Amino acid sequence: MKARVIPLVDERMRRMAAHALLHDEPAGSVPVHDTLGRPLHDLRISVTDRCNFRCGYCMPRELFAGQGLFMPRSELLDFDEITRLASVFVSQGVRKIRLTGGEPLLRRDVERLVGMLAMLRTPAGEPVELTLTTNGSLLARKAAALKAAGLHRVTVSLDALDDAVFRRMNDADFPVAEVLRGIDAALAAGLSPLKVNTVVQRGVNDHEVEAIVRHFRHTPVVPRFIEYMDVGGSHGWRMDQVVPSAELLQRLARRHALLPMEPARKGETASRWRHADGAGEIGFISSVTQAFCGDCNRARLSADGRLVTCLFGRHGLDLRALLREAGAGDAQLGAAIRGTWRARSDRYSEQRGSQPPGDAGDGRVAMHYIGG
Structure with missing residues (x-):
């Protein structure tokens, strides 16, 4: 079974992009809204599809082992390409950029990319909010450099505080103490407020929730608990x-x-939710039971340059081909992005109950490919 799911370019999206390139619209028509009136505001950029963890809900080891599973480095967007596309997205209304993976800190010299993106400005001359999501394994050694380069905040994935549970879930025998050291380093560097994301699975780590809340009371860390989702089709998700x-x-x-x-x-x-005694706050991300598709304003750029408009999407528009093969200018890239977003009608989480069960071959984008 092939583990990596690469989305094909949907023919409707291809035709739409071609039309946009031929009938370019004047700049300044931002923010761009989709068919449901949702503005393009956030951009999540996957800088690599590689990860050093093998969490069962994302990259189960039985599917992600051995060689040849990941994209050749030549397929990845380089830093200049990422920055150029990010600049075009900002011209179309994006005001927040989040770097993801895989594990983004595995991308060599990622702090240099952070520095390049930190130079971006909106049409009004304001800086773009720049954040990063990481599993924390390399954060202790990278936090100060990331802050110095211009990163504003980090979000750390932390599924348990109990070391045995944490090692079992990351399936890489990685100690939780090292992630906690990374969180401390990020706080010391000024990357706060810092969020900690916990994917909660019944019978696996749901007993850890109270310990996580206790641990981060009276700190600038905000724990957030995420309902286990059916992203991709490689993990055998069940309700x-x-x-x-x-x-x-x-x-x-x-x-x-x-x-x-x-x-x-x-x-x-x-x-x-906040603690009544002022000890901080906690959050809940409830994509399964309380879908928030109606307010979703996030676009996703894969590590190989595909624009995907939903975390649960099956298709992506190949912006890398426009960059490398078609030699498109920024105005043409902006037209393609506008056209794609305006045609967007995704609301998978609201329709989940009417969808057939996913499997590894259903074409949905894998989480490690597009970020969470």
């Missing part, structure tokens, strides 16, 4: 493995006085 956020909230409310918080901005993925 009975999902712990609904409402259930977790009920559990935590027995021990903590929690008060609801208003969203910081439209399109925020997490519902936010």
